[in-house]
């Protein structure tokens with residue numbers, strides 16, 4: 095069959111090592127106590143990069159039809175819509191904490 | 195098709211295949227018997243099984259509705275206690291929405307028609323298709339179980355904290371049933387998307403895709419994006435009842451409005467799961483019975499996608515008085531108005547299609563007329579409800595009840611009936627009685643308006659929804675509405691009777707009784723087990739009424755896998771088909 | 774495609790309604806991607822709840838996260854990433870017709886998945902031991918916050934659902950392993966390995982987010 099990408103073993107190992115390294119980084123940054131919101135930003139950013147690596151290389155999106163990539167992006171966009179608009183409510187209530 | 199070709203144009207040898215007018219064997223005569231039906235992976239039979247199931251649920255939901263209306267004949271208690279009334283309207287709503295409307299067009303009619311319109315043998319994952327039907331059955335069983343173990347009285351929306359702590363009965367079984375049902379819906383959507391992408395016959399490019407398929411495509415996208423959120427919401431609700439996890443329950447520090455966000459993130463898009471396939475049917479019928487190319491093909495196709503997208507941005511209009519922040523109210527109200535745009539685009543294009551067409555008011559087309567009339571009222575009143583200040587007055591009144599019945603019954607059920615009549619000859623190989631068809635349609639139209647028009651009036655006067663008693667001043671409206679519902683019920687019953695009658699005693703249907711140009715009509719009625727004996731090749735769009743019928747009946751003879759690539763010797767014609 | 778004999782062999786797995794193997798393979802893969810979309814939105818609901826509550830009670834998340842063991846969380850991350858690697862290697866073996874490679878890599882993947890679940894089991898029992906149960910059964914007093922139960926409800930829902938996905942994954946891998954031993958997969962046909970792999974990587978990705986969001990709040 096044509097068009098099926100075969101990754102070399104070396105390459106796959108490289109990807110895994112990059113992921114493990116980023117795991118180390120994400121733990122390590124908690125030791126230096128980055129101030130609020132930025133610690134969250136950094137943690138999420140690293141997670142996003144790791145996921146992108148998994149999706150691109152382990153899940154072959156890099157070589158795959160663009161539509162599958164579009165699907166992935168769509169799911170993320172709609173998740174962002176869900177949380178984004180919900181936050182418009184929950185962050186801006188007069189009494190943000192239900193005081194029961 | 196799926197072959198990788200360097201150029202976009204590919205030359206294929208085709209010849210004409212006129213559909214067989216008297217097929218000796220078809221999908222109904224092959225693989226007979228109960229077991230063969232229950233284990234079939236044929237999309238047509240699965241479509242029938244869905245059709246049977248949703249018909250049963252429609253009947254059950256309808257009877258519940260008549261009981262509700264009967265209770266409302268008098269301002270005081272007529273037959274039922276308040277508790278019984280609460281259970282009745284909950285079941286009516288949940289059954290009609292989850293078990294009838296959501297699967298009605300995609301799973302029943304869509305399953306049957308989609309592969310035929312694509313010119314392929316089956317959906318991409320036939321076994322998943324069957325699985326999705328059985329998941330639907332299991333979900334239904336859970337619901338039955340809930341009914342017989344205490345019932346549910348939360349309303350179809352299962353709002354917390356009532357549903358999570360106070361409500362009696364068996365909320366868990368019910369929500370779990372709906373949870374399971376969601377997977378059936380997801381799998382149908384998944385199957386359709388892949389099928390439309392991967393299984394199109396040679397030459398069937400996106401710009402020749404029937405608008406019914408564009409609509410199903412948009413619907414499927416909503417199904418896969420919205421339904422999972424409903425699933426997790428109901429799971430959290432179940433956990434709330436089971437373990438008091440405190441995410442939605444204010445007594446434990448949770449937030450009930452969050453539940454509403456999650457619920458409507460699914461359920462507003464879900465109203466488009468219900469209506470968009472109906473839009474598709476309307477486009478098909480209106481072009482066929484106006485004998486005219488559809489006006490604004492791309493506008494209609496893309497507005498389906500636009501609706502699917504915008505539908506995700508407006509859910510908060512159900513929560514204007516639920517205690518969400520004013521900022522959210524403002525944004526949601528604004529975004530809600532946007533939905534009207536693509537919907538309006540569709541209506542205008544349909545009207546323009548009829549303009550100067552030679553309109554033939556056969557039963558399906560009559561239903562389209564009814565649809566255009568009623569749905570427009572439903573849509574406009576929706577816009578009014580979307581206006582923040584107006585909704586504060588109208589929320590949770592009969593005005594809302596009337597609005598959503600105008601869209602769901604006046605819109606979707608009419609489109610469904612139109613589609614059912616339209617494709618009935620294809621599905622059964624029989625013609626129904628045209629006169630009874632028209633009479634019933636008229637009765638349905640009269641009954642419907644008599645039932646729901648008064649509800650707009652009493653709603654705006656302040657009659658709240660979900661009450662079993664009411665002030666005497668509303669009795670006149672309620673009585674009218676109740677009698678209307680009996681007429682409506684009669685109309686539906688007549689449809690059931692003459693359609694059933696036609697299966698046994700109806701005239702034989704020709705392959706293409708409406709002289710349509712769409713692909714499904716180029717298969718025999720009823721179609722053979724694998725839909726086409728040849729591989730159809732498509733060179734014109736499905737609405738090209740200015741082209742002779744013969745150019746819609748081209749194909750290549752079947753080979754090993756049906757869609758063989760090898761050339762046939764008796765070719766009569768060479769066409770260029772985009773791949 | 775030239776020799777008729779290989780042509781015959783190729784058609785074994787091909788279902789009647791597809792034209793060729795490529796169409797079948799691409800369809801299956803797209804189907805799996807769509808399924809993954811639904812998975813992302815399914816977990817998305819939980820992530821949304823997480824974000825809402827974290828924005829309401831930031832101090833709670835800080836306090837409660839201290840009670841999760843970063844070390845074991847990190848170990849599990851390493852375990853899952855390694856298993857992603859072995860799945861990818863299994864697919865590579867299939868593409869190269871290395872029957873043994875498929876089997877070995879799948880076996881390692883299953884083993885790693887088990888390790889993940891065992892570690893999760895110990896984490897859970899340790900919590901239960903001090904009274905950190907989900908929801909209404911929460912009795913632990915060591916966290917000075919009224920809504921401490923909510924953090925752990927979210928924790929249990931997220932990791933619990935993720936755990937269920939791991940278990941399902943194990944089931945799928947075992948099924949693949951059994952089929953691989955019968956020699957069902959080859960460079961011509963390895964669709965099930967490929968799409969199970971996609972599923973497995975997604976389970977990995979979800980954990981990649983769960984780990985910093987639950988364990989690494991400082």
Ligand code: HEM
Nearest residue numbers: 465468469511512573576577579580589590594598601602
């Ligand atoms: C132009 C398009 C539409 C707009 C702007 C619109 C707007 C609205 C608004 C603002 C409400 C909330 C009223 C309230 O509870 O106070 C509502 C309720 C509702 N709408 Fe629509 N709508 C539209 C189309 C539809 C369609 C196509 C359907 C179904 C096929 C539908 C089904 C419903 C249902 C079921 C409810 C009531 C839900 C409940 O509370 O039980 N709507 N609509």
Ligand SMILES: [Cu+2]
Nearest residue numbers: 462509511512
């Ligand atoms: Cu809505």
